[in-house]
Amino acid sequence: GESVGLHLPTLSVQEGDNSIINCAYSNSASDYFIWYKQESGKGPQFIIDIRSNMDKRQGQRVTVLLNKTVKHLSLQIAATQPGDSAVYFCAETSASGGSYIPTFGRGTSLIVHP
Amino acid sequence: GAGVSQSPRYKVAKRGQDVALRCDPISGHVSLFWYQQALGQGPEFLTYFQNEAQLDKSGLPSDRFFAERPEGSVSTLKIQRTQQEDSAVYLCASSLLQEAFFGQGTRLTVV
Numbered sequence: 333g334e335s336v337g338l339h340l341p342t343l344s345v346q347e348g349d350n351s352i353i354n355c356a357y358s359n360s361a362s363d364y365f366i367w368y369k370q371e372s373g374k375g376p377q378f379i380i381d382i383r384s385n386m387d388k389r390q391g392q393r394v395t396v397l398l399n400k401t402v403k404h405l406s407l408q409i410a411a412t413q414p415g416d417s418a419v420y421f422c423a424e425t426s427a428s429g430g431s432y433i434p435t436f437g438r439g440t441s442l443i444v445h446p
Numbered sequence: 447g448a449g450v451s452q453s454p455r456y457k458v459a460k461r462g463q464d465v466a467l468r469c470d471p472i473s474g475h476v477s478l479f480w481y482q483q484a485l486g487q488g489p490e491f492l493t494y495f496q497n498e499a500q501l502d503k504s505g506l507p508s509d510r511f512f513a514e515r516p517e518g519s520v521s522t523l524k525i526q527r528t529q530q531e532d533s534a535v536y537l538c539a540s541s542l543l544q545e546a547f548f549g550q551g552t553r554l555t556v557v
Contacts, residue, residue, distance in 0.1 A: 375548030431477040432544045436488035
């Protein structure tokens with residue numbers, strides 16, 4: 333399938349390494365942040381989220397860190413696997429009319445070498 | 447199905463042709479979103495619905511773009527008089543709370 337990774341920042345790692353993907357957001361009023369994974373030819377898939385009143389949240393093999401002072405978000409993937417190869421987007425959201433509308437950042441292409 | 451379903455998966459349109467893209471959200475999800483994703487870019491917000499009400503259409507790029515969700519379930523994004531710059535993947539998402547679930551998208555190519 334056609335890659336959505338063209339023209340995106342790229343991070344290349346070896347299988348088993350830890351990966352860190354960074355994201356800067358713009359809206360200091362955002363109250364909820366999400367990391368999405370997008371594989372070629374597919375829609376974005378939810379990975380992990382974090383509320384603005386937290387600075388760290390852990391999932392299975394993934395950790396999200398939030399630094400509101402510098403409006404920075406990071407996604408850490410432990411023991412990266414070839415199946416983790418994809419484009420990763422951070423999204424900031426704020427409530428609007430009872431819904432949370434994700435606003436996406438540019439994305440980072442992660443390439444995992446066996 | 448269990449997820450968000452979009453059809454068609456691929457659409458080739460001649461410039462000037464009208465197209466209609468369909469989204470079947472997850473049953474019971476109140477909110478429905480449409481995004482446009484150009485190659486190598488992140489999804490860009492187009493419009494969103496809460497049930498049948500279109501609460502925000504600020505992202506629609508021109509008046510050639512029109513979206514509806516008449517019964518608060520299935521939604522259609524219509525693009526009139528398509529132009530080459532409309533070529534992109536159109537993503538639909540639905541949500542009940544904070545987490546939005548995305549469909550696989552419709553890839554529109556205008557030739």
